[in-house]
Amino acid sequence: MVRMKYGFIGVGNMGGAILRGLLHAGALNPEDVMVAGRTPERSAEQAQDFGVRAAGSRAALIASCDVIFVGVEPGTFPEILPEIAENFTQDKLLISMAAGITLDRIEETLGTDAKLIRIMPNTPAGVGEIMVSVSRNGNVSDAEVQSIVNLLSSIGKAGEVPEELIHAVIGVSGSSPAYTYMYIQGLAEAGEKAGMSASDARMFAAQAVLGAAKLVLSADRELEEMIDSVCTPGGTTCEAVNFLREHGFREIVRDGAAAAIRKSEAMSGGEKD
Numbered sequence: 393m394v395r396m397k398y399g400f401i402g403v404g405n406m407g408g409a410i411l412r413g414l415l416h417a418g419a420l421n422p423e424d425v426m427v428a429g430r431t432p433e434r435s436a437e438q439a440q441d442f443g444v445r446a447a448g449s450r451a452a453l454i455a456s457c458d459v460i461f462v463g464v465e466p467g468t469f470p471e472i473l474p475e476i477a478e479n480f481t482q483d484k485l486l487i488s489m490a491a492g493i494t495l496d497r498i499e500e501t502l503g504t505d506a507k508l509i510r511i512m513p514n515t516p517a518g519v520g521e522i523m524v525s526v527s528r529n530g531n532v533s534d535a536e537v538q539s540i541v542n543l544l545s546s547i548g549k550a551g552e553v554p555e556e557l558i559h560a561v562i563g564v565s566g567s568s569p570a571y572t573y574m575y576i577q578g579l580a581e582a583g584e585k586a587g588m589s590a591s592d593a594r595m596f597a598a599q600a601v602l603g604a605a606k607l608v609l610s611a612d613r614e615l616e617e618m619i620d621s622v623c624t625p626g627g628t629t630c631e632a633v634n635f636l637r638e639h640g641f642r643e644i645v646r647d648g649a650a651a652a653i654r655k656s657e658a659m660s661g662g663e664k665d
């Protein structure tokens with residue numbers, strides 16, 4: 393059987409995290425992977441960093457790869473689409489991770505017969521804990537989409553969603569590592585103020601978030617009931633929970649995520665926020 397060749401155009405924070413995760417999981421063989429950066433020099437540096445092959449150019453990468461991940465900035469993607477189109481053929485699959493660039497928009501340049509997938513990943517990909525949605529256009533078969541879901545499931549959780557749900561996914565999991573770091577920042581600051589070292593406060597806070605997230609994923613219980621399970625009557629937790637409720641913590645988080653969702657919708661409509 394001929395082994396598939398995978399290309400990555402743009403291996404920054406997100407594309408790089410996916411590539412690192414897939415290589416670390418052994419889901420991709422480094423010999424089958426090629427990267428292309430802004431310049432041939434950058435491609436060579438990135439190839440060395442990841443231990444994969446460097447493409448002489450983006451055109452060369454597209455010509456020699458079967459599956460092409462595009463991880464450039466949303467502002468750059470439309471600029472390089474014509475170049476991708478020149479070398480793209482119907483047997484290849486393009487996977488875009490760009491916020492705000494719709495499958496329709498990509499089809500405008502690559503053609504309505506191009507096989508296209510949009511993913512909305514997050515940066516925990518790099519440590520094997522991605523949450524990623526997968527959406528396809530009409531040219532991608534069930535087997536093809538399943539093979540990409542399986543590939544991405546090797547570095548966390550992946551599931552197919554209709555493209556219109558990508559905005560929601562951005563708010564809930566794509567952007568949310570950033571707001572989770574803000575929460576960890578707050579916990580760690582409280583720990584430091586109460587005498588912990590900065591490194592201990594960071595570790596205790598992060599491990600508590602990791603443990604709580606694992607419990608949510610493993611237990612089929614209402615979140616309200618899980619909150620109660622930590623609040624020992626007359627104890628410490630209810631002081632924090634009451635304070636956070638009075639100050640609208642949950643609503644603030646919800647409205648923050650909604651702002652990311654609105655921005656994603658605006659980007660997809662071509663509006664500038």
Ligand SMILES: NC(=O)C1=CN([C@@H]2O[C@H](COP(=O)(O)OP(=O)(O)OC[C@H]3O[C@@H](n4cnc5c(N)ncnc54)[C@H](O)[C@@H]3O)[C@@H](O)[C@H]2O)C=CC1
Nearest residue numbers: 402403404405406428429430463464465466489490491513
């Ligand atoms: N950072 C995140 O948490 C997430 C990002 N995304 C999407 O991932 C994409 C990349 O975002 P980030 O990784 O955050 O940005 P980034 O700026 O960290 O990475 C972009 C990379 O693309 C490279 N690049 C730019 N122009 C290029 C070109 N013409 N050819 C080859 N490489 C080129 C840059 O040098 C850089 O390495 C965006 O479309 C974004 O919407 C999606 C989900 C989460």
Ligand SMILES: O=C(O)[C@@H]1CCC=N1
Nearest residue numbers: 490491562566567568
């Ligand atoms: O900030 C952004 O637009 C990208 C998409 C989700 C996370 N980062």
